Amino acid sequence: xxxxxxxxxxxxxxLAPAWLLAVYAVSLQGMVIxxxxxxxxxxxxxxxxxxxxxxxxxxxxxxxxSLVAMQLPIKVGYVRDVVLASWLPAIVxxxxxxxxxxxSGLRARMRVMxxxxxxxxxxxxxxxxxxxxxxxxxxVWDPKATLAAFLxxxxxxxxxxxxxxxxxSEEPRQARNLAIAVLVGTVLWSGMALQVSAIGVPWAAIxxxxxxxxxxSLEFVLTATVLILLIMxxxxxxxxxxxxxxxxxxSASLKAAQTALEEASLRDAATGxxxxxxxxxxxxxLIEQASDxxxxxxxxxxxxxxxxxxxxxxxxxxxxxxxxxxxxxxxxLIRDGDVLARSDTDEFLLACRGLGDEHVTALxxxxxxxxxxxxCLIHDQEITVSCSIGIARYPDSATPEQLMSHANxxxxxxxxxxxxxYCFFERGMDRVSAAQVEMQRDLRHAVARKELALHxxxxxxxxxxxxxxxxxxxxxxxxxxxxVSPAEFIPVAERFGLIGELGQWVIDEACHHLRMWHxxxxxxxxxxxxxxxxxxxxxxEQRVREALRRHRVPARMxxxxxxxxxxxxxxxxxxxxxxxxxxxxxxxxxDDFGTGYSSLSYLRRLPARQLKIDRSxxxxxxxxxxxxxxxxxxxxxxxxxxxxxxxEGVETQDQxxxxxQLHCDELQGFLFARxxxxxxxxxxxxxxxSPIPLASKPMTxxxxxxxxxxxxxxxxxxxxxxxxxx
Ligand code: C2E
Ligand code: MG
Ligand code: MG
Numbered sequence: 001x002x003x004x005x006x007x008x009x010x011x012x013x014x015l016a017p018a019w020l021l022a023v024y025a026v027s028l029q030g031m032v033i034x035x036x037x038x039x040x041x042x043x044x045x046x047x048x049x050x051x052x053x054x055x056x057x058x059x060x061x062x063x064x065x066s067l068v069a070m071q072l073p074i075k076v077g078y079v080r081d082v083v084l085a086s087w088l089p090a091i092v093x094x095x096x097x098x099x100x101x102x103x104s105g106l107r108a109r110m111r112v113m114x115x116x117x118x119x120x121x122x123x124x125x126x127x128x129x130x131x132x133x134x135x136x137x138x139x140v141w142d143p144k145a146t147l148a149a150f151l152x153x154x155x156x157x158x159x160x161x162x163x164x165x166x167x168x169s170e171e172p173r174q175a176r177n178l179a180i181a182v183l184v185g186t187v188l189w190s191g192m193a194l195q196v197s198a199i200g201v202p203w204a205a206i207x208x209x210x211x212x213x214x215x216x217s218l219e220f221v222l223t224a225t226v227l228i229l230l231i232m233x234x235x236x237x238x239x240x241x242x243x244x245x246x247x248x249x250x251s252a253s254l255k256a257a258q259t260a261l262e263e264a265s266l267r268d269a270a271t272g273x274x275x276x277x278x279x280x281x282x283x284x285x286l287i288e289q290a291s292d293x294x295x296x297x298x299x300x301x302x303x304x305x306x307x308x309x310x311x312x313x314x315x316x317x318x319x320x321x322x323x324x325x326x327x328x329x330x331x332x333l334i335r336d337g338d339v340l341a342r343s344d345t346d347e348f349l350l351a352c353r354g355l356g357d358e359h360v361t362a363l364x365x366x367x368x369x370x371x372x373x374x375x376c377l378i379h380d381q382e383i384t385v386s387c388s389i390g391i392a393r394y395p396d397s398a399t400p401e402q403l404m405s406h407a408n409x410x411x412x413x414x415x416x417x418x419x420x421x422y423c424f425f426e427r428g429m430d431r432v433s434a435a436q437v438e439m440q441r442d443l444r445h446a447v448a449r450k451e452l453a454l455h456x457x458x459x460x461x462x463x464x465x466x467x468x469x470x471x472x473x474x475x476x477x478x479x480x481x482x483x484v485s486p487a488e489f490i491p492v493a494e495r496f497g498l499i500g501e502l503g504q505w506v507i508d509e510a511c512h513h514l515r516m517w518h519x520x521x522x523x524x525x526x527x528x529x530x531x532x533x534x535x536x537x538x539x540x541e542q543r544v545r546e547a548l549r550r551h552r553v554p555a556r557m558x559x560x561x562x563x564x565x566x567x568x569x570x571x572x573x574x575x576x577x578x579x580x581x582x583x584x585x586x587x588x589x590x591d592d593f594g595t596g597y598s599s600l601s602y603l604r605r606l607p608a609r610q611l612k613i614d615r616s617x618x619x620x621x622x623x624x625x626x627x628x629x630x631x632x633x634x635x636x637x638x639x640x641x642x643x644x645x646x647x648e649g650v651e652t653q654d655q656x657x658x659x660x661q662l663h664c665d666e667l668q669g670f671l672f673a674r675x676x677x678x679x680x681x682x683x684x685x686x687x688x689x690s691p692i693p694l695a696s697k698p699m700t701x702x703x704x705x706x707x708x709x710x711x712x713x714x715x716x717x718x719x720x721x722x723x724x725x726x
Contacts, residue, residue, distance in 0.1 A: 004202060004203060005140075005201055005202060006073055006201045006205065007073065008070050008197075008201070010071065010193075011068070011069045011071050011219075014066075014068040014219040015065070015066070015069040015193065017065050017219060017223035018061075018063075018189055018192070019185070019186065019189045021061050021065065021226055021227070022058070022062040022189040023181050024181070024185070025054075025055045025057075025058025025185070026164075026181040027177060027178065027180075028051070028055055028233055028237070029055045029098060029101070030164045030167060031237040031238075032047055032048075032055065032098055032237060033051075033101045033102050033164060033168050035051070035240050036051070037102055037168065038240075038244050039240070039244065044102070048099060048102070050233070050236075051098050051233070052091050052094040052095030054230060054233040055094040055098065056090040056091030056092070056095065057087065057090065057229055058226060058229075059090055059094060059122065060086060060091075060125060061222055061223070062192065063086075063090070063122065063129055063192050064078075064083060064086075065219055065222065065223065066189070066192040066193045066195075067129045067132075068219050069193070070199065072201055074205070074206065075210055076133050076210065076214065077133075077209045077212035078212055078213040078214065079131075079209045079212050079213075080132075080212055082129070082132035083132045085128070086125055086129050086132075089121060090121075090125055093121035093122060096117065097118050097157075097161075101164055101165055111161055112158075114161070115154065115157040115160075116154065116157075122153050122157070122188065123153050123195055125192075126149075126192050126195040126196060132213075134207065135202075135205045135206070135208070136207075136208055137202045138205075139200060140202070141200070145197060149191050149194035149198060150191070152194055153187075153191035153192065153195070155187055155191070156185075156188035159184050160180075160184040163180040163183070163184060164180060167180060266278030266281060271323065271324060273331075273340055273342045274340070274342075275341060276341065276343035276344070276349065279341035279351065280404065283297070283299065283339065283400045286351065287394065287399075295395070296353065296354055296355055296356035296394065297394035298351070298355045298364075298393050299349065299392050299406075300349070300351075300352070300361075300364070300391050300407065300422075301347065301348075301391075301392075301407035301408055301410070302349070302368060302387050302388075302389050303411050303414075303415060304326070304346040304372070305385060305388055305419035307319065307346030308345075310322075310383075310385065314383070319345075321376075321378035321379060322376055322385065325378060326371075326372055326385075327340075329371045329374070330350070330372075333367055334350065335352070338353065349407075358393070358424065359532060359533060359535075362533060362536070363536055363538070365389045365391060365422035365497065366500065368387070369386070369387060372385060372386065373386050386420035387420070388411055388414035388417075388419045388421060388422070388423075390408060390413065390423055391407060391410055391424045392404075392406035392409075392410060392424075393424075396425075406425040409425055410423045410426075410429060411423070413437060417437050417440040417441050417444075420444075421444075421498065422496070422497045423495060424495060426495075436492055439489060440495075440498070442478060443476070443489055443493055443502075447501065447502070447505050451476055451477050451478060452475070452476055453475045453477065453677060454475070454509050454513065455472070455473050455474075455475050455675035455677055456473070456526070456676055456677075456678065456681045457470060457471045457668060457673060458668070458672055458681070458684070459471060459527075459666045459667065459668040460666060460667050460668070460672055461666055462656075462659060462660045462665055467524060468525070468665075469524055469526065469527060470524055470525075470526055470527070471526075471527040471561070472506060472509070472527065472528045474486045474502070475677075476489055490502075490531065493531075494532070497533075499531045499533045500533060503531055503534040504543055506528050507547045508547045508550075508551075510528045510558065511548055511550070511553045514526055514553045514557050515552060515553055518553070523557065523718070525556075525558070527561050528559070528560060529560075530560050530562050532566040532569070535562065535577050536573060540577060541581060544558070544560075544581065544586060545584055554717035555586045556585050556587060556713075556714065556717065557714070558587070559586070559589050559609075560581060560586055560589065561589045562574065562578075562589070562590060563590075563592045564590050568602060571602050571605070575605060578607050582607040587609045588607065588608045588609060589608060589610035590603075590606070590608050590610070590611050590643075591612050592612065592615075592648075593611045593613050593614055594613060594614040594616070594617050594630070594634065595614050595616070609644060610644045610646055611646070612645075612647075612668075613645060613646070613648060613664070615649025616649075617631055617634075618647050618648060618651075618659070618669070619649060619655075621654070621655045622655055622658065628662070631664070632662050635662050635664055639663070644665040645665050645666070647659045647664045647667050647668065648668050648669065649668075649670075650668065650670075650672070652671060655669075655671070656669075
């Protein structure tokens with residue numbers, strides 16, 4: 001300033017508080033922005049307004065104190081109304097700055113414009129405050145210093161915008177917050193002081209507002225008041241942060257408690273498995289997730305037989321121990337993604353995905369039953385229990401509710417049947433005749449009570465009439481029902497999981513007869529029927545081998561019949577079993593051919609030796625040319641594939657003649673003999689007097705070359721077995 005202006009000096013007692021307030025206001029701005037972001041919309045808005053009030057007041061006081069710091073040789077006063085009027089714009093400016101900082105989505109250009117506006121606002125604040133000193137003549141402003149001051153204030157605003165924002169996105173760091181506040185506050189304060197220094201007061205000037213706001217204590221009162229306000233706001237931000245953190249911790253722990261409670265309500269405390277509600281939820285999720293895909297799901301309901309009576313005898317602690325042991329065993333059997341639950345004191349539930357094939361589910365049920373049936377050592381007591389399993393399958397049972405209730409119906413049926421069995425749900429199961437359940441119960445004891453027997457029906461060579469072998473057909477002599485047909489009890493055995501045991505008995509009994517007849521000097525090949533469940537037994541080969549070994553019978557004396565429909569149902573499984581049995585030398589026959597709609601290519605893949613034409617074609621032979629054409633085609637096809645053809649159900653001589661003309665290899669039917677008990681068969685053979693295969697002697701007289709070779713091989717096999725006799 002040139003000498004036409006009064007000399008000015010600076011008062012430290014005003015300049016220092018101005019700096020302090022500027023720094024504090026900037027620091028508070030950072031804290032307020034953090035509060036706005038941490039709180040919800042309404043509380044955030046309150047923080048913007050409250051923050052703007054405090055920060056704006058701080059900056060306003062800083063700007064006013066910068067002006068007060070300017071000392072003139074004359075006594076000055078400040079027009080109160082003007083000073084107060086500048087307070088409101090200060091708050092608006094602060095509100096704009098805070099709003100800008102809390103909106104992270106703003107574009108850079110908007111931020112620059114915002115900073116410029118805030119800078120203009122702050123500089124205007126100094127101008128307005130300066131007009132509160134009414135001078136005559138009026139003060140003048142140095143444009144260069146004004147421009148420099150603006151640039152400095154703008155720099156402060158820009159730095160504030162950048163640095164404060166960079167600090168709020170991270171965990172608040174107090175030292176950094178303070179450093180930013182000192183830097184930005186100092187730049188802004190310097191800008192405002194520089195602006196004040198741009199004021200020129202003419203020499204002859206007198207102050208018209210001398211009597212207004214003035215006095216030595218002005219800066220002290222103002223600083224103290226504003227400082228208190230800032231400190232209160234500071235405490236407010238700290239308190240809010242603490243409250244919020246506490247609320248958040250509280251709500252987090254509440255949520256955790258709620259989750260734990262929810263989880264506990266879906267879990268069985270004793271085993272740690274899901275409970276019934278948890279199980280149903282997971283099954284529902286599985287079904288919902290797979291709504292657009294093909295989902296195969298089996299739900300197995302496993303009830304420990306007689307558990308309540310058992311705990312009554314041994315006590316609840318033993319009962320609990322048993323459940324724990326069984327739970328671990330069952331867990332060892334399930335795959336990832338399966339759901340195991342304990343749904344009741346004595347009940348487990350299992351949901352298995354991907355079991356599209358009923359037989360695989362049956363195998364699993366059998367494995368579960370075996371696992372449960374293994375003895376458990378609990379509190380030094382060896383305990384053996386059994387279980388009843390009910391099985392329902394999705395999508396046959398289409399909703400979680402249906403799956404649960406159908407599995408329950410099936411389980412109840414299994415339990416009514418005496419327990420220790422599994423049972424698939426079938427429509428109308430709830431109405432399953434008591435007779436069937438009863439039949440199943442009796443069937444379970446049939447082997448032990450020696451009520452089962454094998455009857456044998458001869459098969460004769462079509463050309464010579466000699467005996468080619470017999471088919472073993474199962475008979476059940478029920479004490480009250482009389483003779484029960486296999487057509488009646490085999491499906492019951494299959495449904496209740498008894499067919500494995502029954503089938504094993506048949507194989508064993510057939511081998512027993514083979515050995516007995518051989519010892520009597522007769523070698524008659526025996527065909528046994530295999531059920532679909534046996535086909536799926538993983539240890540079928542082992543069982544057959546074992547039976548052959550036990551009775552010292554060469555494998556080729558045994559033929560296994562599998563109905564065409566069963567063989568074709570799961571061609572891969574059939575192939576595996578056929579290959580396995582073929583390798584040990586057991587011959588395979590496809591039963592009831594013509595009813596299963598086989599594809600020729602599949603037939604070619606099966607290592608079968610024999611094909612049995614179904615009775616229905618044979619029945620119509622003497623009346624229908626179509627039937628003849630079909631049989632002729634089947635014979636040709638079978639021969640082309642190297643299979644022998646057996647015709648079943650031959651009842652008339654005409655049928656037998658036609659079949660012989662069509663080059664059928666063997667005939668079986670009531671015309672020759674009905675299925676007979678073993679003694680009757682022996683009598684029948686004796687009465688017939690026709691050539692029968694004699695043990696260990698090739699029957700050269702009327703055998704063709706191939707038969708002779710076979711017979712001689714067989715003789716070697718028998719004598720090998722004899723030689724290896726223990
Ligand atoms: P399959 O294997 O086709 O047995 C032939 C059935 O036809 C037998 O009925 C036999 O008595 C009957 N049959 C034989 N010749 C004639 C005839 O000239 N006319 C008429 N009308 N019927 C004749 P069965 O013994 O009642 O057996 C029925 C089915 O039960 C069998 O059909 C077989 O699939 C099954 N089966 C029998 N024993 C067993 C067994 O030990 N295990 C398994 N899994 N199934 C068996
Ligand atoms: Mg058969
Ligand atoms: Mg048949």
